[in-house]
Amino acid sequence: SAVISQKPSRDICQRGTSLTIQCQVDSQVTMMFWYRQQPGQSLTLIATANQGSEATYESGFVIDKFPISRPNLTFSTLTVSNMSPEDSSIYLCSVRRGSGTDTQYFGPGTRLTVL
Amino acid sequence: QQPVQSPQAVILREGEDAVINCSSSKALYSVHWYRQKHGEAPVFLMILLKGGEQMRHEKISASFNEKKQQSSLYLTASQLSYSGTYFCGTPGGSNYKLTFGKGTLLTVNP
Secondary structure, eight states, rough: OOEEEOOOOOEEEOOOOOOEEEEEEEOSSEEEEEEEOOOOOOEEEEEEEOSSSSSSOOOOTTHHHHEEEEEEEEEEEEEESSGGGGEEEEEEEEEOSSTTTEEEEEEOEEEEEEE | OOOOESEEEEETTTTEEEEEEEEEOOOOOOOEEEETTTSSSSEEEEETTTTTTOEEETTTTEEEETTTEEEEEEEEEGGGGGGGEEEEEEEEEETTEEEOOOOEEEEEEO
C-alpha cells in the first residue's frame, strides 16, 4: 500500500483567489494523478502529474486553471486558480507504484469551499 | 469512456446479499473496485484482471467477464460496515489512468 497525505485537509476561500494543495507519498511512485469529486458525484480525473515535465490534462481541464507541479517521485502540488464557487469540490491525489495493473491508492482529499 | 454501473442505489437489511454491476463499451483488461464511505477517501477493494481468477475481500467477491466487458461485485451476508458508495474503475490511455463509473450507493440497515 501507499501512505498519502494531503495539505490542507480543508479550506474556505474567497472568489478570485488561488489555493495550492500538496500531496506527499511515503515512498517513490511511478504515477501521480489529481481527481476532483463534486458533491455526490463520481471521481473525475483532472490530470496526470509527470515528474520533470508538464502535466497531462484531461478534456475540460487546462493548465492556467489547474497548474500542477511534480518535482520528484514522492511529491506533487495542484493549484486551483482564480477560484469561483463552481470549484467547490473535494480534490484527491492518487498514486500508483508500477504498471497499469498495480493498485491505485487515494489520499484523504482536500475539501475546498469557495464563497 | 466512463464505465456504467448498476444499480445506482440499493438498500439492504443486514445479512442480505447484493450484486453491483460494471460494464464498458470498450475492451477491458482489468477492473478496479473501490468503496467510499461518506466524508472519506475511496478505499481499494480489489482488481480483476483479464484471464485472472475471481477475487475476494472479506465476504465481498467479484468476477470479470472479458467477453461481455463487464464485472460484478457480490456482497454476501452484508454487514453494516459495507455501507458506502462503490465505484468501479477501468484503465485507459498510455498511463493506464482510471476512469470511474458514477457509483452505486449501498445502504445496509440493521
